[in-house]
Amino acid sequence: MTSGVKGSYKVYSCLYCSKEVRWGxxxxxxxxxxxxxxxxxxxxxTVPRILQGIGGDYKxxxxxxxxxxxxxxxxxxxxxxxxxxxx
Ligand SMILES: [Zn+2]
Numbered sequence: 001m002t003s004g005v006k007g008s009y010k011v012y013s014c015l016y017c018s019k020e021v022r023w024g025x026x027x028x029x030x031x032x033x034x035x036x037x038x039x040x041x042x043x044x045x046t047v048p049r050i051l052q053g054i055g056g057d058y059k060x061x062x063x064x065x066x067x068x069x070x071x072x073x074x075x076x077x078x079x080x081x082x083x084x085x086x087x
């Protein structure tokens with residue numbers, strides 16, 4: 001994560017996409033928007049909590065989820081983070 005002064009205003013890097021964003025008094029100054037904030041929370045808080053809770057047997061958990069988007073997200077994140085899925 002980088003931060004500093006660029007030109008006449010302070011900047012910070014989005015924790016999720018690393019985009020440089022102008023620092024603001026009324027903002028959290030961690031993410032460029034709330035979409036990135038949501039994705040970051042999902043990948044770094046929600047998914048690890050799910051994986052922890054099911055002891056790595058995420059497939060059994062996935063079968064119980066009806067929300068399709070959630071399944072896709074979990075698969076992508078698991079593939080990226082753990083490299084578990086081999087197909
Ligand atoms: Zn971002």
